[in-house]
Amino acid sequence: MTKVEVSFKHLPTTAISDATGGHTNLRSDIKPLADHFKIAGRAITVRLPDGENGAVLEAIRAANKGDILVIDAKGNRNRAVAGDFVISLAKGIGVQGFVVDGVIRDIAAIRELDFPVFSLGTTVAAGNKNGGGQVNVPIAIGGVTVQPGDYIIGDVDGVLVVPQEDAEHIVVAAEAKVEKDEVRAQEAHSKGKESILAYLDKVLAK
Ligand SMILES: O=C([O-])CC(=O)C(=O)O
Numbered sequence: 001m002t003k004v005e006v007s008f009k010h011l012p013t014t015a016i017s018d019a020t021g022g023h024t025n026l027r028s029d030i031k032p033l034a035d036h037f038k039i040a041g042r043a044i045t046v047r048l049p050d051g052e053n054g055a056v057l058e059a060i061r062a063a064n065k066g067d068i069l070v071i072d073a074k075g076n077r078n079r080a081v082a083g084d085f086v087i088s089l090a091k092g093i094g095v096q097g098f099v100v101d102g103v104i105r106d107i108a109a110i111r112e113l114d115f116p117v118f119s120l121g122t123t124v125a126a127g128n129k130n131g132g133g134q135v136n137v138p139i140a141i142g143g144v145t146v147q148p149g150d151y152i153i154g155d156v157d158g159v160l161v162v163p164q165e166d167a168e169h170i171v172v173a174a175e176a177k178v179e180k181d182e183v184r185a186q187e188a189h190s191k192g193k194e195s196i197l198a199y200l201d202k203v204l205a206k
Pocket residue numbers: 053080081082083084085086087105106125126127128
């Protein structure tokens with residue numbers, strides 16, 4: 001993992017969102033399958049034809065350890081982009097997680113694999129296998145453009161994108177925000193009601 005990736009892995013998505021101004025937050029209907037999932041890594045992008053999932057295998061073939069598959073499934077909720085079999089292949093290669101504006105299946109088995117998936121939900125239906133799709137092209141997912149190699153960070157609050165060229169200064173700004181939040185929390189909560197009232201007086205006087 002690079003230094004920037006380690007930093008993103010330790011930062012809450014909320015602080016990163018505050019640092020970016022929130023312009024690259026994915027729509028909030030893309031949710032983690034489990035609350036404890038935390039991902040931070042580089043995007044392998046996938047663009048799927050509606051209802052298809054063949055290109056996901058191509059993306060797994062192209063992935064390096066720690067990469068995150070970011071899959072534009074066009075919001076399709078009726079056909080799975082992956083199930084436990086495909087996800088076990090991705091996990092075996094060292095892929096860190098999937099982010100998809102589509103759905104997955106074989107949820108019980110995927111939970112067993114403890115593999116971080118962020119999606120619109122689940123379905124019983126397999127994806128179609130007629131081929132097509134592209135890997136490592138610019139995509140749009142959850143209302144945000146993702147370039148191959150962009151940083152993707154996700155946790156229980158949601159998922160966001162940080163363009164490669166912005167990563168270092170966003171890390172610095174997000175770390176500063178975490179510190180500021182800690183100071184504020186201490187100010188407000190350390191001495192009970194009196195300090196909360198003093199804090200509110202200060203903020204409301206602005
Ligand atoms: O066949 C599919 O579309 C996905 C699937 O069930 C799996 O990967 O296990």
